[in-house]
Amino acid sequence: MSQPTAADLTLPEASDAPALSERYQQVMMNAFGGPKRVFVRGEGCHVWDDQGRKYLDLLSGLAVTALGHAHPAVLSAITSQLSTLGHVSNFFATPAQVTLAEKLVHLVAPASGTGQARVFFTNSGTEANEAAFKLTRLTGRTRIIAMEGSFHGRTMGALAITSNVKYREPFAPLPGDVTFVPYGDSEALAEAMDDRTAAVVIEPIQGENGVVVPPDDFLTHARELCDAHGALLWFDEVQTGMGRTGRWLASHPVTPDLVTLAKGLGNGFPVGACIGIGRAASLLQPGQHGTTFGGNPVAAIAGLAVIGVIERDGLLRNAIERGEQLVREVEGLDDPLVDHVRGAGLLRGIVLTEQVATSVSDALLDAGYIVNAPRPDVIRVAPPLIITEGQISSFVQALATALRDARP
Ligand code: PMP
Secondary structure (H helix, E strand, C coil), X not given: CCCCCHHHHCCCCHHXXXXXXXXXXXXXCCCCCCCCCCEEEEEECEEEECCCCEEEECCHHHHCCCCCECCHHHHHHHXXXXXXXXXXXXXXXXXXXXXXXXXXXXXXXXXXXXXXXEEEEECCHHHHHHHHHHHHHCCCCCEEEEECCCCCCCCHHHHHCCCCHHHHHHHCXXXXXXXXXXXXXXXXXXXXXXXXXXXXXXXXCECCCCCECCCCCHHHHHHHHHHHHCCEEEEECCCCCCCCCCCCCCCCCCCCCEEEECHHHHCCCCCEEEEEEHHHHHCCCCCCCCCCCCCCHHHHHHHHHHHHHHHHCCHHHHHHHHHHHHHHHHHHCCCCCEEEEEEECCEXXXXXXXXXXXXXXXXXXXXXXXXXXXXXXXXXXXXXXCCCHHHHHHHHHHHHHHHHHHCC
16 A cells, blocks of 8 residues: 655645635534634744735734744754654653653742652643642642632633633533632632632633733732642643743742643643642642643653743743833823733733724734734733734734724
């Protein structure tokens, strides 16, 4: 039998793509509604659709492609790992997996000694949270306190700590013993906690809820309360971690017991991690949790490449500077539709005075700029950390036009 050639296996040409939206609707489950565009290529901060139109990607595939599209360092790391050793399962170790774990432990818990912080690798954010959730049960307590407005993923455990009723209700009953308290409210958190609390789970910034930032001292209070009650403090940094806010973790300098990562870690190659610090590092025993793909060497090398480039190219600093520029320029428009811009680094929510974020986001897409509207009055901007000053300014100009056209 003849072997298929690379040409036999390639994806359709761009010229076949116009019908792709229709084919998508026939063959894909209707989980996401119809696709807004068909994209066929990406490079740096740009992607191209099947009609040859170029877009400035200010969403990074939902805060994922931190180094932009087709980054040469990620490409070369992945291809060389794949051509050397692609997969072995967790019966075995690989250098990439162990090296990424060491790197993450160092970034997330620099003060930890050997064995005081440990990693469980996953393929996604929800799986990282699922692992963390299971770890909390190993404390011997079951009670979890989560936040109103939270989003932690779509698997049953992650859904149980996600507050949105629309996401939860069709799937009841979810794992129980979860209490929701208002986000950022230290007093409500203190009231809800006691010595039966297993863990408190917090996003340092609520991305899906519209880039909501809690009061400055909220994470510190949560740390103190967890210490007082012997509960684990669990930060979900799936969206905020890996440099997105200009720090490796948005929660820095507050140290959690559990931290979950995904999204930006692999620049689009699926990889997530649940990291336990202190006593949470040693809760898991053989046989209690597992994964076939998690920690796969190709995924791990992608993570190492991402961290290496962020360090080498000073992208934490760029995230801070470009984020500040975005706030300055958007607020400087003095547009009556802009209330203010919130967030940190390059995770920003442009808060509008009217519920027109979806139509503004659609108009920006038509103009060649990708953002989204996590709430009717918030436009989320989460561009690659490599974005330039000129690209931010060009977006702000396009935004000014879209806002003008959206005025009631
Ligand atoms: N946690 C947070 C804070 C998220 O923003 C998301 C994704 N938007 C998830 C978890 C779930 O990640 P994934 O889609 O990779 O499962």
